[in-house]
Amino acid sequence: MPEAFAWDAERAKQIIAEHAGLEGPMLPILHALQEEFGCVAAAAVSLIAEALNLTRAEVHGVVTFYHDFRREPCAPHILQICRAEACQSMGSEDLAAAVLAKLGVGWHGTTRDGELTVEPVYCLGLCATSPSALLDGEPLGRLNLDKITEALEEARAA
Amino acid sequence: MTRIFVPKDAAALAVGANQVAASIAAEVRARVLPVEIVRTGSRGMFFLEPLIEVETAHGRIGYGPVSASDIASLFDSGLMSGGAHALRIGKPEEHPFLSGQTRLTFAHCGIIDPLSLADYAAHGGWKGLARAIEIGPSAIVAEVTKSGLRGRGGAGFPTGIKWKTVADTSADRKYVACNADEGDSGTFADRMIMEGDPFALIEGMTICGIGVGATKGYVYCRSEYPHAGKTFSEALRIAREAGYLGPNIQGSGFTFELELRMGAGAYICGEETSMLESLEGKRGIVRAKPPLPAHKGLFARPTVVNNVLSLVAVPTVLDRGAEFYAGFGFGRSRGTMPIQIAGNVRYGGLYETGFGLTLGEIVDSIGGGTLSGRPVRAVQCGGPLGAYFPRSLFDTPYDYEAFSACDGLVGHGGLVVFDDTVDMARMARFAMEFCAIESCGKCTPCRIGATRGVEVIDRVLAGVKTAENMVLLEDLCNTMKFGSLCALGGFVPYPVMSAVRHFREDFAPRALAAAESRALAAAE
Ligand SMILES: Cc1cc2nc3c(=O)[nH]c(=O)nc-3n(C[C@H](O)[C@H](O)[C@H](O)COP(=O)(O)O)c2cc1C
Ligand code: SF4
Ligand code: FES
Numbered sequence: 057m058p059e060a061f062a063w064d065a066e067r068a069k070q071i072i073a074e075h076a077g078l079e080g081p082m083l084p085i086l087h088a089l090q091e092e093f094g095c096v097a098a099a100a101v102s103l104i105a106e107a108l109n110l111t112r113a114e115v116h117g118v119v120t121f122y123h124d125f126r127r128e129p130c131a132p133h134i135l136q137i138c139r140a141e142a143c144q145s146m147g148s149e150d151l152a153a154a155v156l157a158k159l160g161v162g163w164h165g166t167t168r169d170g171e172l173t174v175e176p177v178y179c180l181g182l183c184a185t186s187p188s189a190l191l192d193g194e195p196l197g198r199l200n201l202d203k204i205t206e207a208l209e210e211a212r213a214a
Numbered sequence: 215m216t217r218i219f220v221p222k223d224a225a226a227l228a229v230g231a232n233q234v235a236a237s238i239a240a241e242v243r244a245r246v247l248p249v250e251i252v253r254t255g256s257r258g259m260f261f262l263e264p265l266i267e268v269e270t271a272h273g274r275i276g277y278g279p280v281s282a283s284d285i286a287s288l289f290d291s292g293l294m295s296g297g298a299h300a301l302r303i304g305k306p307e308e309h310p311f312l313s314g315q316t317r318l319t320f321a322h323c324g325i326i327d328p329l330s331l332a333d334y335a336a337h338g339g340w341k342g343l344a345r346a347i348e349i350g351p352s353a354i355v356a357e358v359t360k361s362g363l364r365g366r367g368g369a370g371f372p373t374g375i376k377w378k379t380v381a382d383t384s385a386d387r388k389y390v391a392c393n394a395d396e397g398d399s400g401t402f403a404d405r406m407i408m409e410g411d412p413f414a415l416i417e418g419m420t421i422c423g424i425g426v427g428a429t430k431g432y433v434y435c436r437s438e439y440p441h442a443g444k445t446f447s448e449a450l451r452i453a454r455e456a457g458y459l460g461p462n463i464q465g466s467g468f469t470f471e472l473e474l475r476m477g478a479g480a481y482i483c484g485e486e487t488s489m490l491e492s493l494e495g496k497r498g499i500v501r502a503k504p505p506l507p508a509h510k511g512l513f514a515r516p517t518v519v520n521n522v523l524s525l526v527a528v529p530t531v532l533d534r535g536a537e538f539y540a541g542f543g544f545g546r547s548r549g550t551m552p553i554q555i556a557g558n559v560r561y562g563g564l565y566e567t568g569f570g571l572t573l574g575e576i577v578d579s580i581g582g583g584t585l586s587g588r589p590v591r592a593v594q595c596g597g598p599l600g601a602y603f604p605r606s607l608f609d610t611p612y613d614y615e616a617f618s619a620c621d622g623l624v625g626h627g628g629l630v631v632f633d634d635t636v637d638m639a640r641m642a643r644f645a646m647e648f649c650a651i652e653s654c655g656k657c658t659p660c661r662i663g664a665t666r667g668v669e670v671i672d673r674v675l676a677g678v679k680t681a682e683n684m685v686l687l688e689d690l691c692n693t694m695k696f697g698s699l700c701a702l703g704g705f706v707p708y709p710v711m712s713a714v715r716h717f718r719e720d721f722a723p724r725a726l727a728a729a730e731s732r733a734l735a736a737a738e
Binding site: 078079080081082083084087100108111117121122123124125141142143144145146177178179180181182183184185186190193194195196197198200206 | 225226227228229260261358395396398399400401402404405437438439440441442473475476477478479480481492493494495496497498513554555556557558559562564585594598628630631632633641644645648650651652
């Protein structure tokens with residue numbers, strides 16, 4: 057696990073406290089914790105429950121409702137490939153299958169070197185330059201296998 | 215100093231706009247040219263992105279689609295004065311894709327620096343707010359009502375009536391919640407505004423706040439839009455520092471504060487009550503109505519929930535007047551609609567126009583048919599819950615009433631074009647699958663029905679009791695349509711049944727992998 061993602065209860069408490077004054081602070085807290093620790097771990101759930109005066113089950117319920125929140129950190133690089141209709145009209149399903157085969161993973165899988173996780177996503181608002189993806193949060197459009205491969209190589213080299 | 219404009223809209227970035235900007239900067243340094251690079255939103259001509267523009271004595275001249283390796287040759291050809299080049303498109307506003315449009319909501323997008331208050335003001339920004347402050351709350355609501363503006367998020371509900379309900383409901387505090395969850399495939403207009411003209415959304419929401427007596431607003435932006443979130447939060451900071459948000463806005467005595475919240479990858483959180491639950495920090499489970507959000511919305515207070523585009527239309531309505539806005543459009547569909555042409559289409563992008571063009575005109579003439587060059591076979595209108603239109607319905611006028619008369623949906627204005635290689639049974643299956651993935655789980659027809667829908671279609675395609683399963687599929691769709699609490703489960707039958715009705719030949723049994731068909735037969 058990369059050092060940046062090491063759990064630190066004091067830091068987590070601090071993050072929760074920074075947001076606790078907001079109206080409806082739950083999602084901002086979860087996003088901030090995931091940003092810091094790469095996921096929302098079980099230990100974090102307890103701290104949030106305590107700070108917001110909720111049960112752990114309630115917090116757990118929120119964390120698991122949303123596709124974004126992870127229980128374990130993902131790889132240092134993340135490729136989110138769009139599977140929605142506009143991208144499908146431009147062949148995204150075949151493209152995704154080729155990318156997954158080339159990387160030797162399934163959806164939500166991480167490559168054997170632990171460097172890259174591949175996730176499905178349903179529309180990135182890049183539907184007129186499809187097929188589209190986000191690589192480490194940066195948008196990619198008019199994709200084909202060569203372009204994705206090149207972008208992945210660049211990301212790994214950086 | 216010559217200004218060169220390079221978009222930083224996410225779709226432009228996706229096709230290399232940052233590399234283009236870097237290449238221009240390098241070239242400018244090497245040639246020691248007096249150039250200022252201005253990053254803008256997108257004009258919405260995505261087939262031309264990256265589209266750069268240079269300011270000349272004769273107006274702005276565009277070049278696109280440009281790649282980083284074109285930049286040296288562009289400078290060699292006299293880019294600085296708009297010189298001839300194979301990529302030169304002339305004045306963007308005279309390009310056929312733009313010249314036929316009526317840009318009200320998107321008047322500034324792609325033209326101004328989205329984070330420059332001076333640019334925004336110079337292009338008519340804040341004039342709607344100034345008039346709103348002058349005429350006061352009840353006249354604001356009356357003006358919006360008179361404009362005929364209908365919600366651009368999906369349901370097309372009259373915006374003025376919603377505002378009036380909130381204005382007439384007394385409470386210790388009220389909210390404005392902007393729906394920027396834009397989950398529909400084929401749509402990107404909200405994203406373009408947040409990245410390209412964020413002050414317009416701030417202005418629209420502030421006018422709404424003053425109109426209905428709300429002092430706090432939230433923008434709920436989907437997390438799939440990190441760039442929109444970044445630009446918008448920067449715009450909030452700038453507007454706040456300049457006194458356009460906060461207590462006593464521009465010395466008017468009105469208070470309005472605005473906060474950005476990011477969603478977390480749940481499509482259902484675009485449904486307004488689910489969005490409110492999410493803003494409150496809960497699971498995004500849809501609420502039963504009544505109570506309406508206008509009576510009991512966010513934190514049980516009266517709340518206006520409006521889409522980004524509805525709110526961004528408001529400064530124009532206030533500045534130019536209700537009659538001006540209502541002067542565009544068709545029948546009961548007033549004003550302009552930012553149509554988003556996407557998918558397998560030659561000229562994909564944002565096309566803002568009064569209602570009333572036919573679907574065929576939009577897809578064939580404006581969109582130029584498919585990008586693949588093959589025949590257009592189907593167009594999904596209004597997102598993943600909208601029907602698939604075959605060519606035989608291409609004479610349908612694009613407006614709320616005409617579309618609903620043929621079971622169609624204008625929705626948020628998305629059109630996704632497919633060529634003749636599309637497998638419509640697979641698209642129907644995908645609609646069910648998407649519903650199963652995104653269902654909030656509150657009601658059985660949606661939660662269970664969508665999963666059953668996938669299975670039934672699989673059986674049809676495997677040739678397992680095909681005729682019976684087609685009947686079952688229709689039956690299931692009816693159960694979902696009439697038994698679901700919200701339009702996720704309730705509308706997913708539209709894409710499914712339109713595929714069945716118009717493209718029945720695609721539901722013929724086909725060869726499946728042997729193991730797959732054995733498994734299906736065993737499950738029967
Ligand atoms: C499943 C589902 C998803 C929706 N997604 C959105 C969305 O992403 N953006 C939006 O503005 N409205 C969406 N809506 C419609 C909203 O519930 C609501 O009608 C709209 O935000 C009201 O704003 P308007 O009157 O300005 O259109 C969705 C509705 C449903 C049922
Ligand atoms: S129809 Fe589906 S998404 Fe809508 S309330 Fe019911 S279960 Fe939730
Ligand atoms: S459908 Fe893929 S980006 Fe919109």
